[in-house]
Amino acid sequence: MKKTLVSALTTALVVGAASTTFAATNPFSDVPSDHWAYDAVTQLAADGVIEGYGDTTFRGNQNITRYEMAQMIAKAMAKSDVSAADKALIDKLAAEFADELNNLGVRVSNLERNADKVKWNGEARYTYTSTRDKSKTDSKSNDDELLLRLEPSAEVNDHWHVNARLDASTDLAEDKGDDNHGGSQDTNVKLQRIWAEGQYGTTNIKxxxxxxxxxxxxxFDDEISGATITTGKDLKVTLQAGRFDLNGDTNNEAVQKADDEADDAANMQSIGLQYGKDKFSIGAAYHHLNxxxxxxMGPSYKASGDEDNADIWSANLHYAxxxxxxxxxxxxxxxKADDxxxxxxxxxxxxxxxxENKGTWGAYAAYRYLGQNVAFDPSxxxxxxxxxxxEVGTNYTLFKNTVASLKYFNGEKLDSGKDAEKLFGRVEFFF
Incomplete structure (x- = not known):
């Protein structure tokens, strides 16, 4: 048995019952504003129940299948903000299409419910850096990088989510063509992060x-493989433990050199206290790494050369x-370090x-002192x-979800006193 546009409009009126206004624009070229079904069709499209065809037509005079009707009913059943009368009408429609809903519609409904629980964010960005390090023979280096980042988040239940981050990057400085033309291409795809996160009142678990x-x-601008728990409101206590990759993507030369000779992964345990209210925040932390x-890392870390631990204390203060x-x-x-x-x-x-706001901008000025035996991987x-x-920098929103940043650092190397300088530029497209 086939159902025509009348059945679809019945579902449209049910789905749109909780809304006080209809869509302001016409989504379909063959449903003019003076058409008797205009309000119902536009509301149905606004609620995501129908999408029409790729040529922007609705084709309302064309019969639809029971399968298509069951999909519409399944979406109507997923609505939670309908009146008792509308709920009764939905139940009647569900009874009429019970076989389709049982064999296919329920599955469609489950898929749509699960799809609603999965959210995707991400960015595409271009980064340019020019670094001058007078302590090196080749004192100047330039780098161009393209990166695509995807960050899905999926709801498991009322308390738990699963989150991930996938990075695909290519170094344009090394991208000289493909293998068929005698060149090389340095492209890296990596599942950077994946973790489960639970929220119970003011307690967060990862x-x-x-x-x-x-x-x-x-x-530590990187990931830790392990677990953390944070609890509290104004005063938050954070405990974390796991394995931290000392080398990772760091530009810490001392750690990079040590990585050639030893396992660079460290066992790590940390505790942090952070108080924040209104314009003021203050905190302290302790980290133990082995x-x-x-x-x-040589005598610059410990003269005896036999120290395999790091005990780090930190404190922070911020005022707006x-x-x-x-x-x-x-x-x-x-x-634990000597130098x-x-x-x-x-x-x-x-x-x-x-x-999200075109034309907004910001700027900063900072003084940094980054001892390499404690700032293992600064961000x-x-x-x-x-x-x-x-270091000074500025950023500007060129268009909605498009941000450009420019930063400049001028200083010196701690171990040699030689000049160190970096120019950093980035354009990010968020979605």
Whole structure:
């Protein structure tokens, strides 16, 4: 048995019953605004029950199958904000199409329900850096990188989600063509993170390969494979434990050199306290790391050469003077290291680009001191591990979800006193 447009319109009226207005624009070229079915068809399209055809037509005079009708009813059944009368009408329609809903419609409904629980965010970006390090023979290096990042999040139940991050990057400096033309192409696809996250009141639990939860800017711009738990409202307590890849994507030369001779993964345990309310926040943290890599970092880490631990204390302070201006600072020290064991930064921020608002912008100025035996993997795009100096930057939203950033660092290497400089530029497209 076939159902025509009348059945579809019945479902449309049910689905749209909770809405006070209909769609303002006509989604279908063959349903004019004076058509008797205009309001119902546009509401049905607005609610996502029908999509029409690729040529922007609805073809309302064409019969639809029971399968198509069952899909519409399944979507109507998924609505939760309908009246009792509308619910009764939906039940009658469901009874009429019970076989289709049982054999196919229920499956369609489940798929749509699950699809609603999966959200995708991501970005495509281009990054250019020009670095000058006078302590090296080849003191200047330029780099171009393209990156595509996908970040899905799926709901498991009322308390738990599963999150992931997939990065696909290519280094344009190494992209000289394909193998058929005698060139090489440096492209890397990596499942960077995947973790389960549960929320119970003010307590948050994360399990898996997840973002570093404490001191991620100054010390650890990477992931930890393990577990974290954060609890509290104004005063938050965070515990984390797992394995941290000391080398990772770091530009810390001391760690990179040690990686050639030892397992660079460290067992890590951390605790952090953070208090924040209104314009003010303050916090402190402690990290213990154990790895053979520390024994391979030479006398600049420990004169005896037999130390395989790092004990790091940190403190941070941040104050927002108003909605535009904020001042913050972080300090950290590794008590197990002999040299280059201190790190700190002071930063003044003004406004900031908002990706959803075209024309918004921000700027900052900072002083960074990044001892390489404590700032193992800092996240700053200007200064890098083993340097100190001034960094300034700005960002601007060119269009909605399109942000451009420019940063400049000027300083010196801690171990040699030689000049160090970096220019950083990036354009990001968010979706």
């Amino acid at each position: 399990l898996g390969k997840l973002p570093m939860q404490i001191d991620d800017n100054l010390l 790895s053979d890599a520390f024994t391979k 003077f108003d909605k535009n201006v904020a001042l913050g600072g972080v300090y950290a020290e590794n008590t 280059y064991k201190k790190a700190g930064t002071v930063e003044l921020d003004y406004k900031g680009a908002q990706q 700053y795009d200007g200064a890098w591990a083993g340097t100190k100096g001034w």
